[in-house]
Amino acid sequence: MYKEKDLSIDFLGIHLDSPFILSASPSTDELEIAYNGLKAGWAGVILKTTSIEGNPVPLKYPMMSSFATDHRITGLGNIDLISQYHINEIVKRVKALKEAFPDKMIAASIMGSKKEDWQTLVWRLKKAGVDLIECSFSCPQGSMGEAPGRMLAQSIEATEKVTGWVKEAAGDTPVLIKITPQVTDIVEVAKAVKSGGADGITASNTIPSLLGVDIKTFEPYPTLFGKGTYSGLSGPAIKPITLRTIAEIAKNVDITISGNGGAFNWRDAVEFMSVGASNVQFCTLPMHYGFRTIRDLKSGLAHYLMDMGFHSPMDIVGKALPNIKTQEELPSPETKAEINEDKCIGCGLCYAACNDGGHQAIDWDSEKRLPNVNEDKCVGCAMCMQVCPVNAIRMKEKLNSDMHYFAKKE
Amino acid sequence: MEEIEKTFSKEQAIVEAKRCLYCYDAPCQAACPANVPIPEFIQSIRTDNLKGAQEIIREANPLIEICGRVCPEESFCQSACTRAKVDTPIRIRELHRYITDNTNPSENLELKPATKEKVAIIGGGPAGLACAVELRRQGYKPVIFEKKQLGGIPVNEISKIRLPENISQKEVKFIHHNFIYQTKDIKITSLKELNEDFKAVFIATGLPDELNLNIPNTTLKGVYQAREILKKAKVGIKPQIFKRAGVIGGGNVALEVASVLKREYPNSDVEVIYRRSEKELKAFKKEIEEAIDSGVTFQFLAIPKEIKGKERVEGVVVTRAHLGEKDASGRRHPEPIPHSDFFIPLDLIVIAIGQKASNFFPEIEKDERGLIKVNDDMSTNVKGVFAGGDIVKGPSTIVESVAQGKKAAESIVKYMEGEKNV
Ligand SMILES: Cc1cc2nc3c(=O)[nH]c(=O)nc-3n(C[C@H](O)[C@H](O)[C@H](O)COP(=O)(O)O)c2cc1C
Numbered sequence: 001m002y003k004e005k006d007l008s009i010d011f012l013g014i015h016l017d018s019p020f021i022l023s024a025s026p027s028t029d030e031l032e033i034a035y036n037g038l039k040a041g042w043a044g045v046i047l048k049t050t051s052i053e054g055n056p057v058p059l060k061y062p063m064m065s066s067f068a069t070d071h072r073i074t075g076l077g078n079i080d081l082i083s084q085y086h087i088n089e090i091v092k093r094v095k096a097l098k099e100a101f102p103d104k105m106i107a108a109s110i111m112g113s114k115k116e117d118w119q120t121l122v123w124r125l126k127k128a129g130v131d132l133i134e135c136s137f138s139c140p141q142g143s144m145g146e147a148p149g150r151m152l153a154q155s156i157e158a159t160e161k162v163t164g165w166v167k168e169a170a171g172d173t174p175v176l177i178k179i180t181p182q183v184t185d186i187v188e189v190a191k192a193v194k195s196g197g198a199d200g201i202t203a204s205n206t207i208p209s210l211l212g213v214d215i216k217t218f219e220p221y222p223t224l225f226g227k228g229t230y231s232g233l234s235g236p237a238i239k240p241i242t243l244r245t246i247a248e249i250a251k252n253v254d255i256t257i258s259g260n261g262g263a264f265n266w267r268d269a270v271e272f273m274s275v276g277a278s279n280v281q282f283c284t285l286p287m288h289y290g291f292r293t294i295r296d297l298k299s300g301l302a303h304y305l306m307d308m309g310f311h312s313p314m315d316i317v318g319k320a321l322p323n324i325k326t327q328e329e330l331p332s333p334e335t336k337a338e339i340n341e342d343k344c345i346g347c348g349l350c351y352a353a354c355n356d357g358g359h360q361a362i363d364w365d366s367e368k369r370l371p372n373v374n375e376d377k378c379v380g381c382a383m384c385m386q387v388c389p390v391n392a393i394r395m396k397e398k399l400n401s402d403m404h405y406f407a408k409k410e
Numbered sequence: 411m412e413e414i415e416k417t418f419s420k421e422q423a424i425v426e427a428k429r430c431l432y433c434y435d436a437p438c439q440a441a442c443p444a445n446v447p448i449p450e451f452i453q454s455i456r457t458d459n460l461k462g463a464q465e466i467i468r469e470a471n472p473l474i475e476i477c478g479r480v481c482p483e484e485s486f487c488q489s490a491c492t493r494a495k496v497d498t499p500i501r502i503r504e505l506h507r508y509i510t511d512n513t514n515p516s517e518n519l520e521l522k523p524a525t526k527e528k529v530a531i532i533g534g535g536p537a538g539l540a541c542a543v544e545l546r547r548q549g550y551k552p553v554i555f556e557k558k559q560l561g562g563i564p565v566n567e568i569s570k571i572r573l574p575e576n577i578s579q580k581e582v583k584f585i586h587h588n589f590i591y592q593t594k595d596i597k598i599t600s601l602k603e604l605n606e607d608f609k610a611v612f613i614a615t616g617l618p619d620e621l622n623l624n625i626p627n628t629t630l631k632g633v634y635q636a637r638e639i640l641k642k643a644k645v646g647i648k649p650q651i652f653k654r655a656g657v658i659g660g661g662n663v664a665l666e667v668a669s670v671l672k673r674e675y676p677n678s679d680v681e682v683i684y685r686r687s688e689k690e691l692k693a694f695k696k697e698i699e700e701a702i703d704s705g706v707t708f709q710f711l712a713i714p715k716e717i718k719g720k721e722r723v724e725g726v727v728v729t730r731a732h733l734g735e736k737d738a739s740g741r742r743h744p745e746p747i748p749h750s751d752f753f754i755p756l757d758l759i760v761i762a763i764g765q766k767a768s769n770f771f772p773e774i775e776k777d778e779r780g781l782i783k784v785n786d787d788m789s790t791n792v793k794g795v796f797a798g799g800d801i802v803k804g805p806s807t808i809v810e811s812v813a814q815g816k817k818a819a820e821s822i823v824k825y826m827e828g829e830k831n832v
Contacts, residue, residue, distance in 0.1 A: 001547050002465045003520040265457040296454045299462030
């Protein structure tokens with residue numbers, strides 16, 4: 001009964017009916033689960049990273065842990081490895097899914113330790129009719145054949161070399177290299193991916209982390225008989241890091257980017273695209289709430305595009321990039337905080353923040369429970385604006401008798 | 411008279427939406443007669459996709475502006491909310507209302523052309539409208555027969571303090587404009603009166619007649635039927651001025667009329683006279699709260715015996731009651747206490763003891779209360795004739811009527827398609 005906006009895009013020659021893809025993860029690690037995801041409306045799947053037959057994948061359980069804000073998961077940690085299904089099984093799934101969903105993107109993720117392995121994986125997937133191959137250079141438990149926790153994408157030379165092997169075997173099948181943000185210079189890595197010949201880059205994977213420690217037993221999370229290790233961190237917590245990763249690559253290297261890491265709704269996806277991603281992969285969102293989440297992703301994006309007058313999702317790609325500058329290139333507004341007394345609920349949090357962590361530029365009327373900005377002292381740092389629970393504070397600047405506001409976005 | 415409830419601000423709505431757990435196989439949705447995908451629309455509020463949220467609700471419930479105001483959430487969605495096991499249930503209806511208050515139903519609407527047959531719908535209340543919307547969506551041409559204003563009880567009776575006129579009008583206009591092929595200003599009381607040949611008919615007349623008290627002097631000047639007063643109040647006609655009014659009854663209509671009277675004349679007294687006790691009131695929590703808030707008082711366990719007065723009403727004699735065994739309604743029955751009569755002086759009496767079915771549609775099978783008997787698919791004993799709403803289930807809620815209208819539409823589509831194949 002309501003018009004459906006066309007959200008389709010072309011991604012490295014592949015038709016995607018929306019920019020929303022299921023990333024290599026438990027949500028793509030069973031044929032039936034992947035099938036359900038596509039049926040629910042996701043545009044494509046990247047089957048969880050597979051390897052050559054005989055490669056052992058010694059999983060440890062429990063593998064998941066998390067931390068929450070207001071009882072909602074903010075960061076999800078896992079000590080998972082790649083799929084326990086080897087390439088012989090994955091090629092069958094590629095064929096089955098391609099047959100059931102000829103209009104969806106059926107991709108697969110691979111990991112090898114030597115040239116023959118990488119190339120054999122590619123050839124066998126190509127033969128099965130795969131649409132795209134993603135290479136995991138960034139499993140936080142480490143790449144095969146490397147020291148524990150060492151990832152291929154942390155070495156510029158290895159990245160370029162292995163990318164070259166894969167692309168040589170892949171021919172015209174598009175190749176994505178999935179990298180880690182855990183490097184000194186993300187731009188160098190992206191350049192290596194490009195010079196190695198890949199068609200695109202997946203930016204990025206989970207981030208190595210330690211999810212927590214039990215302060216009575218000193219056992220790290222997740223705890224396996226008292227012992228634990230570093231987890232790959234995913235979910236909303238890593239979104240700002242991913243945004244920066246995508247933006248840096250997009251500004252410096254001419255390569256197609258698939259955004260991944262921390263997107264939890266359509267707004268996040270729009271942000272990823274605005275800094276240069278052509279599409280967005282999701283893992284923690286469907287793992288947490290299920291495939292039904294695709295509905296609001298699509299509907300939210302559709303209404304956003306219509307409201308903004310954009311024709312296609314591709315119109316968003318890179319829109320924010322010209323506005324990302326170095327710190328020294330930024331203009332120098334002289335702003336002051338402005339408190340809306342009608343909205344203020346008198347919690348005093350702005351006072352506490354400014355008094356002990358700002359410039360002591362807010363006075364506190366304890367009688368009325370009202371904060372008051374002392375404009376002589378206020379430098380306009382905007383810390384008070386961050387802590388206000390009801391968005392009653394904004395920053396203002398008078399320029400040529402016009403008032404400019406710098407308000408916090410919800 | 412102004413609407414009492416205030417809509418959520420954006421901050422309130424987002425904070426409330428974030429409390430929603432987004433349950434799988436959500437019990438709130440299962441408890442909604444119209445099966446509105448509640449967790450989905452709340453998720454869309456969370457991402458500030460209000461237009462998407464509006465579309466989700468409207469696909470499930472064509473009367474969303476009205477239900478967002480007057481649905482008794484404590485009986486449906488909210489009563490099942492999982493969050494209540496953590497702290498308090500999500501304020502689902504108010505979130506729903508927040509969406510309708512901030513969106514435009516016509517935006518982005520796209521209907522396929524109505525290329526299929528006409529279907530007759532008798533009655534333009536919630537069940538009839540819901541059926542029409544659903545049929546039109548499937549390409550049929552709904553023709554509504556309605557003598558009064560389209561919209562039924564929400565438009566013609568529910569008071570403005572709960573449902574402002576512009577809201578119900580907006581909804582009915584939207585439906586009228588987009589989904590109804592034709593409206594006919596004709597009262598139909600028998601299938602024979604349909605002047606054209608319709609392959610399928612949906613009867614949703616509601617319960618137009620009110621029950622009267624079986625005591626002396628109900629025709630005295632100053633004695634009114636409740637719905638008469640509500641209907642007049644709705645079009646701005648004030649009830650006559652009074653010093654002390656008595657409303658006889660204990661249902662939603664009684665409480666609503668009492669609130670309306672009290673709010674109209676705050677310096678006069680309004681008393682609800684009910685033969686059972688507070689516990690047996692057959693009204694929604696909100697109606698009871700509103701009556702109490704507006705200053706209505708209650709005379710419980712009082713059975714009206716005789717209205718007194720010469721030229722006009724002067725009061726009512728009531729008999730004190732105590733509660734006996736449960737009766738057919740499942741509530742304890744009021745038993746009169748001998749020699750306990752007393753007189754309540756009143757200069758206005760409103761009778762609000764319920765509605766009854768009219769003696770319409772002789773060709774359709776009814777039960778002992780005069781309500782139309784239907785099968786699970788809302789079909790009646792006459793082929794091609796379906797029925798739903800209050801004329802089938804007795805007085806109930808708007809959302810339940812919507813649900814029946816939708817269900818009937820589904821069955822009508824099936825029936826029409828089946829006919830074609832024969
Ligand atoms: C349990 C789990 C297993 C994962 N397995 C793989 C994998 O085999 N290969 C891979 O490339 N990424 C894997 N990932 C990473 C996800 O594909 C994704 O890059 C990451 O979770 C960040 O996205 P998100 O914030 O949307 O979850 C895994 C993530 C999780 C939580």
